[in-house]
Amino acid sequence: MPKGEIVLGCLAPHPPHVVYAENPDQNEPVSEGGWETLRWGYNRLARKLKTIDYDALVIFTPHWQTYIGTHFLGLPEFKSKSVDPVFPNIFRYNYDIKVDVELSEIMREKASEHGIITKMMRNQDFRVDYGTITSCHMLNPDWDKPIVTISSNRNAHYYSAEVMNEQAAALGRACAEAIEESGKKVVLISSHSLSHRHFVTESPLPEDMSREHIYNHSQYVWDMKLVDLMREGKMRELIDILPEFTEQTIAETEAGGLTWMMSAMGFPQYSAEIYGYQSVIGTGNLVAAWDPNAVTREIVL
Amino acid sequence: MEESDILFGIYCPPHPQPLLSPEASEGYAKLRQAYDTCRERIENSDADLIIVYSTTWPSIIGHQIQAHPEPEWVHVDDDFHYLGSMPYKFKMDVDFAECLRDSAKERGLHSRTIAYEGFPIDTGSVVALKLLNPDNRIPACIVSSNMYANRAETIVLGKSIRDALAKQGKKAIAVVVSSLSNRMFTEHIDPTEDRIHSPKDDEWNRKILEFFADGRLEDLSQLSREIHGQIRVQKVVAYKPAWWMAATMGQHNNYHGEVLAYEALHGSGGAVVTLTPSSGSFGDKEFDEDDVEYYHGDRDVLDKGML
Numbered sequence: 179m180p181k182g183e184i185v186l187g188c189l190a191p192h193p194p195h196v197v198y199a200e201n202p203d204q205n206e207p208v209s210e211g212g213w214e215t216l217r218w219g220y221n222r223l224a225r226k227l228k229t230i231d232y233d234a235l236v237i238f239t240p241h242w243q244t245y246i247g248t249h250f251l252g253l254p255e256f257k258s259k260s261v262d263p264v265f266p267n268i269f270r271y272n273y274d275i276k277v278d279v280e281l282s283e284i285m286r287e288k289a290s291e292h293g294i295i296t297k298m299m300r301n302q303d304f305r306v307d308y309g310t311i312t313s314c315h316m317l318n319p320d321w322d323k324p325i326v327t328i329s330s331n332r333n334a335h336y337y338s339a340e341v342m343n344e345q346a347a348a349l350g351r352a353c354a355e356a357i358e359e360s361g362k363k364v365v366l367i368s369s370h371s372l373s374h375r376h377f378v379t380e381s382p383l384p385e386d387m388s389r390e391h392i393y394n395h396s397q398y399v400w401d402m403k404l405v406d407l408m409r410e411g412k413m414r415e416l417i418d419i420l421p422e423f424t425e426q427t428i429a430e431t432e433a434g435g436l437t438w439m440m441s442a443m444g445f446p447q448y449s450a451e452i453y454g455y456q457s458v459i460g461t462g463n464l465v466a467a468w469d470p471n472a473v474t475r476e477i478v479l
Numbered sequence: 480m481e482e483s484d485i486l487f488g489i490y491c492p493p494h495p496q497p498l499l500s501p502e503a504s505e506g507y508a509k510l511r512q513a514y515d516t517c518r519e520r521i522e523n524s525d526a527d528l529i530i531v532y533s534t535t536w537p538s539i540i541g542h543q544i545q546a547h548p549e550p551e552w553v554h555v556d557d558d559f560h561y562l563g564s565m566p567y568k569f570k571m572d573v574d575f576a577e578c579l580r581d582s583a584k585e586r587g588l589h590s591r592t593i594a595y596e597g598f599p600i601d602t603g604s605v606v607a608l609k610l611l612n613p614d615n616r617i618p619a620c621i622v623s624s625n626m627y628a629n630r631a632e633t634i635v636l637g638k639s640i641r642d643a644l645a646k647q648g649k650k651a652i653a654v655v656v657s658s659l660s661n662r663m664f665t666e667h668i669d670p671t672e673d674r675i676h677s678p679k680d681d682e683w684n685r686k687i688l689e690f691f692a693d694g695r696l697e698d699l700s701q702l703s704r705e706i707h708g709q710i711r712v713q714k715v716v717a718y719k720p721a722w723w724m725a726a727t728m729g730q731h732n733n734y735h736g737e738v739l740a741y742e743a744l745h746g747s748g749g750a751v752v753t754l755t756p757s758s759g760s761f762g763d764k765e766f767d768e769d770d771v772e773y774y775h776g777d778r779d780v781l782d783k784g785m786l
């Protein structure tokens with residue numbers, strides 16, 4: 179069996195607003211659009227994904243929060259409705275998701291061998307989190323590939339952002355080994371915003387773009403610092419300053435997704451493809467991708 | 480003494496073991512028993528509704544209030560999914576929810592009711608309502624805990640609940656769903672070997688329970704920032720349950736307190752406590768924290784300091 183490989187890594191933020199703005203059949207609320215810079219970037223990355231040969235999407239999500247180890251989805255299908263607990267007015271999504279349980283189990287096993295506390299999630303009533311659904315919908319609206327969701331262990335809460343960085347990196351190495359052994363071609367998804375301070379009020383029409391802006395300028399400056407490092411292909415440096423970024427911008431990187439993905443990809447020293455940056459209810463959101471194949475790697479924006 | 484609109488208050492833990500696996504350890508069974516005692520007391524009271532403030536329902540857009548008349552779903556906990564599912568069907572007091580939303584707005588808070596099929600009611604609220612009010616004998620109201628809110632907003636939220644109860648002439652049971660110390664073990668454990676995560680957490684929990692037993696609710700409210708620093712994992716900006724409970728029930732120490740159980744829940748401090756308004760007081764201390772009646776937004780501390 180040939181070795182498996184990671185064929186693309188995607189930074190895919192999950193404000194439910196972008197799904198709401200797309201008006202897919204699965205989502206009950208209807209919008210007049212909004213957040214185009216982010217959505218059009220997503221649409222373009224989704225088109226690139228269509229040109230790539232892969233078997234499964236593996237996603238690390240901040241909205242399946244576990245304190246007792248790292249958990250993996252462990253049943254072949256989940257079909258239900260996801261209602262966002264924070265923005266139920268804009269996200270009530272009927273989903274039908276296929277899971278690559280075989281891949282999920284290999285990753286869990288490898289993580290466990292690396293000393294990480296793990297658990298398979300095998301309760302059929304479990305609701306898949308809206309982070310997984312939003313990022314996967316935007317990257318693959320046809321839902322024609324199986325996924326694996328990995329929970330985010332909250333090391334940043336229990337210890338510090340530094341400990342989170344170390345443990346997420348260890349999980350990334352374990353997942354990379356598992357993917358190699360599986361013989362599968364895998365797309366990784368790190369599902370989160372960058373800076374993450376929200377406005378605590380919402381305009382009557384959530385998609386009123388005349389009201390949308392970053393929470394404050396220092397959040398923006400930090401976000402741009404990260405984008406620059408991504409463009410320059412300095413992912414090791416970026417991950418090294420991530421604890422400080424996370425603390426200063428209360429960033430959603432606190433869950434460990436970006437560290438996990440970059441570690442699994444060996445801390446790329448090539449430029450990231452930048453697809454779009456926009457604020458959503460004050461938070462900073464970037465769509466980006468890391469393409470290990472130098473032939474297909476592009477300068478997008 | 481003027482009769483309170485809150486007949487009594489309950490402080491109880493959010494984790495699902497007392498509901499799903501009370502037989503797994505002696506401690507879980509004791510917590511379950513304590514819930515059962517509270518359930519009986521609610522049944523024997525003439526309360527019109529149960530108001531739940533759950534630390535496991537965070538919100539961002541102000542405070543959210545559950546207003547679906549009969550929310551129904553099968554809930555599964557993020558960590559403890561292997562203990563089983565929690566099917567629920569509750570009865571909400573929609574009139575009260577709407578009145579509370581308006582009362583909160585009158586006091587300057589951003590608040591909204593939510594009524595959506597399939598809305599994910601949080602583990603803490605599901606556990607509390609299933610154990611305390613299993614047959615939906617009386618309706619309930621669940622309010623969220625805003626993750627950015629600090630003391631002023633939380634106190635004002637409590638006061639707006641008092642306003643709403645007064646407007647509607649209703650008697651309620653106030654339920655806070657929260658751990659004491661909230662650090663859990665980061666590995667899976669044998670439930671029979673469950674214990675409080677550290678002696679420090681245990682010592683602080685016992686100190687808090689001493690205050691509860693003495694009925695010193697306002698003293699606890701005043702101690703909240705210290706409690707947050709000492710024994711709370713820093714997931715949110717502050718330890719808010721005692722602020723909410725004091726503002727909702729009355730900011731004083733005139734309570735009869737009873738600690739019905741105190742046990743470990745995967746390392747966290749799980750206590751079931753009741754507080755009943757009484758006439759005797761432990762005596763009010765000299766409080767450091769200001770009282771606040773209306774919420775006027777965040778104070779621009781830096782702006783004000785500039786010449």
Ligand SMILES: [Fe+2]
Nearest residue numbers: 192240309430
């Ligand atoms: Fe998020």
